[in-house]
Amino acid sequence: EVQLVESGGGLVQRGGSLRLSCAASGFTFSNYDFVWVRQPTGKGLEWVSSIGIAGDTYYLGSVKGRFTVSRENAENSVYLQMDSLRVEDTAVYYCTRNGEGLHYWGQGTLVTVSS
Amino acid sequence: QSALTQPASVSGSPGQSITISCTGTNSDVGAYNFVSWYQQHPGKAPKLMIYDVTKWPSGVSNRFSGSKSGNTASLTISGLQVEDEADYYCCSYAGGRIFIFGGGTKLTVL
Numbered sequence: 001e002v003q004l005v006e007s008g009g010g011l012v013q014r015g016g017s018l019r020l021s022c023a024a025s026g027f028t029f030s031n032y033d034f035v036w037v038r039q040p041t042g043k044g045l046e047w048v049s050s051i052g053i054a055g056d057t058y059y060l061g062s063v064k065g066r067f068t069v070s071r072e073n074a075e076n077s078v079y080l081q082m083d084s085l086r087v088e089d090t091a092v093y094y095c096t097r098n099g100e101g102l103h104y105w106g107q108g109t110l111v112t113v114s115s
Numbered sequence: 116q117s118a119l120t121q122p123a124s125v126s127g128s129p130g131q132s133i134t135i136s137c138t139g140t141n142s143d144v145g146a147y148n149f150v151s152w153y154q155q156h157p158g159k160a161p162k163l164m165i166y167d168v169t170k171w172p173s174g175v176s177n178r179f180s181g182s183k184s185g186n187t188a189s190l191t192i193s194g195l196q197v198e199d200e201a202d203y204y205c206c207s208y209a210g211g212r213i214f215i216f217g218g219g220t221k222l223t224v225l
Contacts, residue, residue: 033212037161044118044219045153045161045204050212058212094160101151101166102206102214108160 002026002104004095009109020080022095029076033098036080038091085113119205119217126223132193135220137205143215145186149208152190156201200224
């Protein structure tokens with residue numbers, strides 16, 4: 001069974017940092033791209049970042065230079081390092097596997113940035 | 116890049132059919148056959164319903180169908196059921212491993 005489990009969310013002050021983790025299981029991790037998607041409470045979905053099989057990375061304009069996505073194939077994990085956090089980064093962050101659509105999603109982890 | 120345009124809400128009665136539109140540009144929806152649709156119930160993670168414009172993931176009912184014409188994609192749900200009531204989001208690949216979502220459509224089953 002394919003599973004994605006996010007962790008690392010929490011409450012942080014503006015300007016602070018958090019590192020989100022996404023632990024994957026049930027498939028060959030190294031064969032897939034991964035995508036981070038966020039959703040502010042009561043609002044829609046927003047693509048944040050992607051990481052390819054080769055470790056190539058892509059970012060939403062408003063997070064470029066502040067967020068860093070990485071993967072560790074040996075650990076079957078994807079990470080999202082979030083620095084210089086802003087109040088507008090407050091959202092549930094989902095890890096998703098890209099392949100025939102964003103087929104599998106984690107349960108999400110809530111990041112709250114206080115002013 | 117701006118979000119794809121979806122109607123804020125649609126409604127229908129059980130057994131009826133509804134269609135949700137998703138309008139983008141010739142840089143996203145119009146450029147790639149990589150439009151997907153997601154269903155989200157309150158407090159839950161999104162669920163993939165359609166990918167690559169018209170394809171079903173395993174386990175998804177064929178009451179859900181997708182199409183595309185030019186810069187507009189559509190999701191049709193036939194034989195509406197009470198459990199179809201949810202938020203629906205379209206998503207298009209926009210090149211360079213970038214994805215753009217629609218603003219979401221709240222489906223009410225009356």
